[in-house]
Amino acid sequence: MKAELIELYEDALILGEYIKLNDVANGMLPALYPGRGLEDLTDEELITLTKAVITGMTSWVC
Numbered sequence: 001m002k003a004e005l006i007e008l009y010e011d012a013l014i015l016g017e018y019i020k021l022n023d024v025a026n027g028m029l030p031a032l033y034p035g036r037g038l039e040d041l042t043d044e045e046l047i048t049l050t051k052a053v054i055t056g057m058t059s060w061v062c
Contacts, residue, residue, distance in 0.1 A: 005046040012053045021057045
């Protein structure tokens with residue numbers, strides 16, 4: 001499950017690159033979990049992180 005959640009997060013980062021919001025997307029991990037890497041996060045934290053990335057980009061687009 002963790003691998004799939006990391007893949008989903010990475011897909012959200014790629015989306016950020018396509019829509020020119022990679023600064024927003026890439027800033028979420030250090031903002032929410034400073035000093036931690038993806039492998040250090042729990043499944044729930046990965047879900048929260050991915051939702052934050054998508055929500056942050058959506059708020060910039062809208």
